[in-house]
Amino acid sequence: MSQSYTVTAVAVVVVATILVGGFGLRISRTTSDFYVASRTVRPGLNAAAISGEYLSAASFLGIAGLLLLHGPDMLWYPVGYTAGYLVLLVFVAAPLRRSGAYTLPDFAEGRLESRPARRVVSALVVGAGWLYLVPQLQGAGLTLEILTGAPNWFGAVLVAVVVVVAVAAGGMRSITFVQAFQYWLKLTALLVPAIFLLLAWQGDGRPAIDFDPTELSSRADHPLYATYGLIIATFLGTMGLPHVVVRFYTSPNGRAARRTTLGVLVLIGGFYLLPPVYGALGRLYAPAQALGKDADAAVLLLPDLVIGGTAGDLLGALVAGGAFAAFLSTASGLTMAVAGVLTQDVLPSRGVRHFRLATLLAILVPLGGSLVVSGMPVADAVAMAFAVSASSFCPLLVLGIWWRRLTPPGAIAGLLLGGGSALVAIGITVSGAVRSGWPHALLAWPAVWSVPVGFLAMILVSLATRSRIPPGTKAAMTRFHLPEALMPRARGGPR
Amino acid sequence: MTADATPKREVVTGEPRRVRPLPRYRAQSEIDEQTALGDAYVRSLMRGQLRAGLTAFALLAAVVGTLPLAFAALRDTTVVWVVLGVAAYPLLTLLAWWYVRRAERNERDFARLVKGRPLP
Numbered sequence: 001m002s003q004s005y006t007v008t009a010v011a012v013v014v015v016a017t018i019l020v021g022g023f024g025l026r027i028s029r030t031t032s033d034f035y036v037a038s039r040t041v042r043p044g045l046n047a048a049a050i051s052g053e054y055l056s057a058a059s060f061l062g063i064a065g066l067l068l069l070h071g072p073d074m075l076w077y078p079v080g081y082t083a084g085y086l087v088l089l090v091f092v093a094a095p096l097r098r099s100g101a102y103t104l105p106d107f108a109e110g111r112l113e114s115r116p117a118r119r120v121v122s123a124l125v126v127g128a129g130w131l132y133l134v135p136q137l138q139g140a141g142l143t144l145e146i147l148t149g150a151p152n153w154f155g156a157v158l159v160a161v162v163v164v165v166a167v168a169a170g171g172m173r174s175i176t177f178v179q180a181f182q183y184w185l186k187l188t189a190l191l192v193p194a195i196f197l198l199l200a201w202q203g204d205g206r207p208a209i210d211f212d213p214t215e216l217s218s219r220a221d222h223p224l225y226a227t228y229g230l231i232i233a234t235f236l237g238t239m240g241l242p243h244v245v246v247r248f249y250t251s252p253n254g255r256a257a258r259r260t261t262l263g264v265l266v267l268i269g270g271f272y273l274l275p276p277v278y279g280a281l282g283r284l285y286a287p288a289q290a291l292g293k294d295a296d297a298a299v300l301l302l303p304d305l306v307i308g309g310t311a312g313d314l315l316g317a318l319v320a321g322g323a324f325a326a327f328l329s330t331a332s333g334l335t336m337a338v339a340g341v342l343t344q345d346v347l348p349s350r351g352v353r354h355f356r357l358a359t360l361l362a363i364l365v366p367l368g369g370s371l372v373v374s375g376m377p378v379a380d381a382v383a384m385a386f387a388v389s390a391s392s393f394c395p396l397l398v399l400g401i402w403w404r405r406l407t408p409p410g411a412i413a414g415l416l417l418g419g420g421s422a423l424v425a426i427g428i429t430v431s432g433a434v435r436s437g438w439p440h441a442l443l444a445w446p447a448v449w450s451v452p453v454g455f456l457a458m459i460l461v462s463l464a465t466r467s468r469i470p471p472g473t474k475a476a477m478t479r480f481h482l483p484e485a486l487m488p489r490a491r492g493g494p495r
Numbered sequence: 496m497t498a499d500a501t502p503k504r505e506v507v508t509g510e511p512r513r514v515r516p517l518p519r520y521r522a523q524s525e526i527d528e529q530t531a532l533g534d535a536y537v538r539s540l541m542r543g544q545l546r547a548g549l550t551a552f553a554l555l556a557a558v559v560g561t562l563p564l565a566f567a568a569l570r571d572t573t574v575v576w577v578v579l580g581v582a583a584y585p586l587l588t589l590l591a592w593w594y595v596r597r598a599e600r601n602e603r604d605f606a607r608l609v610k611g612r613p614l615p
Contacts, residue, residue: 072572075579076563082584086555086591090548094598227563235559255602258595265591269584276580402545474529478537481544482526483602486609 005313006147009321013185014162017328020178041176041250047263049176050247052183054081054264055271056132056330057139057296058382060186060323063272065295067279068286073223074279076230077383078272082265084238084386089261092239094254095401095480102249103340104242104393111400113470114408120415121396122345127423128388129242129338133331133366134373135381139296140327141370146297147320156370159324160363163332167339168356176250182329183267189322190274193303193315197281200306209280222441229445230383236451237386240393243333246340253484278302299323331363338362373430384426391450392419395458401480403459404473410462418454422446526609536609543601551594555587 041049059081066074101107104125109118137156144155166178201207238244251257282298285306300323303315342358392415399406399414425446434440442449470476479487525533566575 072575072579073566075575079579079583079587083555083559083587086587086594087552089591090551090594224563224567231559231563235555255599258598262588262591262595265588269588272584273581276576280576402541474534474537477541478526478529478534481537481541483606486526486606 003148005317006320009317010144010324013321013324013328014158016181016185017162017166017178017325020181041252043251043256043259043263045176045180046247046251046256046260047267048183049179050244050260050264051267051271052179052181052186052325052329053243053247053333054268054330055183055186055326056382057136057323057326059271059275060190060326061139061143061296061299062135062382063275064278064282064299065297067276068282068298069295073227075276076227077234078275080231080234080386081238082269082272083235085261085265085268087235088239088244089258089265092397092401093248093257093261096245096397097248097251097257098254098480098482098484099401099476100249100479102246103337103344104240104245104396105341105345107245107400108396108411111470111473111476112406112408112411113472114411117408117411117415119345120412121393122341124388124392124415124419125242125341126338128240128385128393129334129341129362130366130369131388131426132241132243132382132385133334133338133363134369136327136331136334137367137370138381140324142294142296143300143320143323143327146294147300147316153371155327156367159327159331160367162328163335163363164359166328167332167336168359179329179333182325183271185325186322186329187271187274189318189325190271190278190299193319194274194277196311196315197302197306198277201281201284207284209284221437225441225448226445229387229441229448232451233383233387233390233445233447235390236394236447237388237390239397240389241385242337242341243330245393246333246337255483275299281306335359335362384429387426387445387447387450388419388422390447391422391454394451395454399455399458399462403462404477405462405466405469406458406473407462407465407468408470409465409468410458410460413461414454414456414458417457418450421453422450425450536605540601540605543605544598547594547597547601551590554590 059078063074063077066077096107099107099110101110105118105122108121109115112118137159140155140159141152142155144150144158145152248257248260251260278299282302286298286302300316300319303319304312306312307315336359339355339358339362342361343355347354347358395414395418396411400411425443428434429440429444434443526536527533562578569575
C-alpha cells in the first residue's frame with residue numbers, strides 16, 4: 001500500500017483540525033465562550049458536535065474488528081452506544097441542562113450542597129476520562145504503525161500534541177466546530193469506501209458471507225452473561241461519560257438539549273450502519289486478519305485488499321484520515337472534560353492559563369498509560385469506562401434528578417461502592433490475575449452487579465441518613481424540571 | 496471585644512425598598528414563592544415527565560432484555576445481523592421522537608395550567 005497517500009490524508013486531517021480550531025479562536029473572546037461556547041449552540045450543530053466527539057476509535061475501527069473475529073453478537077456494541085443516548089434523553093437531558101452546571105462535579109455540588117460529594121465525583125470523572133483516553137491513543141499508534149510503519153508510540157504522541165494545541169488554543173467554541181466537522185468527515189471516510197467495497201463485492205458475483213462465529217469466538221465462557229453485561233454498561237453508562245455531559249451545557253435551554261439528543265440518535269444511528277459492512281466483507285476478504293491479533297486494523301486494510309491499485313490506495317487513505325479524525329475528536333473532547341475538572345477542583349485558580357496547564361496534565365497521564373499497557377481490543381477497553389460510568393454517574397444523575405430523598409452520604413456511598421467496585425473488577429481483569437470461568441466473566445463485565453450495587457447503596461444509605469437531605473432540594477427540583485420560561489428569574493420577577 | 500470598647504458608629508439603613516410587581520398568575524407565584532401548593536404543581540409536572548421517561552425506558556428494556564434470549568434460541572445469525580445491524584436504529588430514533596413530543600407536550604400543558612389559560 002502506498003504510504004504517501006496515507007501520510008497526506010492524516011496530515012490534512014491534522015492541519016484541518018487545527019485550522020477549524022483557529023477559526024473558533026477568533027470568536028472565542030470571553031471565558032464563557034471558552035468553556036461553554038456561551039450556551040448558544042443550536043441543536044443541529046450541537047448534535048453533529050456530540051456525535052463527532054462520541055464516535056471514537058472503538059466505533060471507527062473496533063466494531064468491525066470485533067464483528068470479524070466474534071460474529072454478530074458484537075453488534076450489541078454499536079446498538080448499546082446508540083441506545084445509551086435514548087436513556088440519557090428520557091431521564092437526564094433536559095434537567096441536566098437546566099441544572100446549569102458545567103461538569104458532573106458541579107452537578108453533584110449544586111444538587112447535594114456537599115464538597116466531599118463533589119470531590120468523589122471529580123476523582124471518578126478523571127479516572128473514567130483517563131480510562132477512555134488510553135484506547136484512543138493506542139488506536140492512533142496502531143493505525144500509523146500498520147499504514148506507514150511508524151513506531152507504535154508515534155501515533156499516540158501525535159494525537160496528544162494536536163489535542164493540546166486545539167483544546168488549549170480555542171476551548172469549547174472551537175471544539176464545537178472541530179467536532180461537528182469531524183462527524184461529517186468520519187461519516188464520509190467510512191461511507192465512500194463502503195460503497196466501493198460493496199460494488200466490488202457485487203462485481204465478484206456477490207459471494208455468500210458466512211455470518212457464523214469463527215473458531216476464535218470463545219470470547220467469554222458465559223456469552224449470554226457477557227451480552228447482558230455489555231448491554232447494561234453501554235445503555236446506562238453513556239449518560240455519565242465526562243465528554244458527553246459537558247456538551248449538554250452548551251445548549252441554550254432544556255428543550256434544545258432534548259432536541260439535540262434526538263439529533264444525536266439520528267446521526268450516530270446512521271453512522272453505525274457502516275461498520276457492520278466492513279465486518280461482514282472482512283469475513284470474506286480478510287480471513288487472515290481474523291486469525292491475527294490486530295483485527296482492529298481490518299477497516300484500514302480492506303480497501304487495499306478488495307479493490308487494490310491506486311483506487312484502493314486513495315480509499316485506504318480516506319479511511320486512515322477518518323480514523324485519525326476519530327482519535328482526535330474523542331481525545332480532544334475527553335481532554336477538555338478532564339481538564340475542566342482538574343482546573344476547577346485541583347489547580348488553584350480558574351483562569352484560562354490554568355486551564356491550559358490542566359490540558360497538558362489531562363493528556364500526559366493516559367499517554368503514559370497507553371505506552372505501558374497494550375494488546376487489548378479498543379472496544380473492550382472502552383466498554384470498561386462505560387461500566388464505571390454506569391455504576392457511579394448513572395445512579396447519581398437519575399436519583400439526583402428524580403428522587404428528593406437523596407443525601408450526600410448516600411450519594412458518596414453509591415459512587416464509591418458502585419464505581420469503585422467496577423474499577424477494582426476492571427483492574428483485576430486488566431492485570432490478568434483471573435482468566436477463566438465465572439470469576440473472569442463477573443469481573444470482565446461487572447455492570448450486571450455493580451450497577452445494582454451503586455443504586456442500592458445510594459438509596460439505602462440515603463434512607464438511613466434522612467436528616468442530611470440538603471435544604472435546597474425543593475428549589476433544585478423546581479429548577480431541574482420547570483421549563484425556563486416559567487422560572488422566576490427568567491421573567492425578571494422577585495427571586 | 497471588651498464590654499467598655501465603644502462600638503464604631505455605623506450608618507444603619509433599611510432594605511432598599513422595592514416595588515414588588517403583583518403576580519400576574521396565581522399558580523406561577525405559588526411556584527415562585529415555593530409554597531406547598533407551588534411544590535404540588537412542580538411535583539405534578541415531575542410525575543408526568545417521569546411517567547413519559549419510564550414508559551419509553553420500559554419499552555426499550557422489555558425488547559432489549561428478551562432479544563439476547565431470543566437470539567440464543569433462534570441460532571440464526573442472519574436474523575441477528577438484520578435486527579441489530581439495521582432495524583435497531585430507526586426503532587430507537589422513533590422511540591426518542593415519541594418521547595420528545597410527549598415531554599414537550601407535558602411542558603406546554605403545564606405552562607397553560609400555571610398561567611391559568613383555559614385548555615382548548
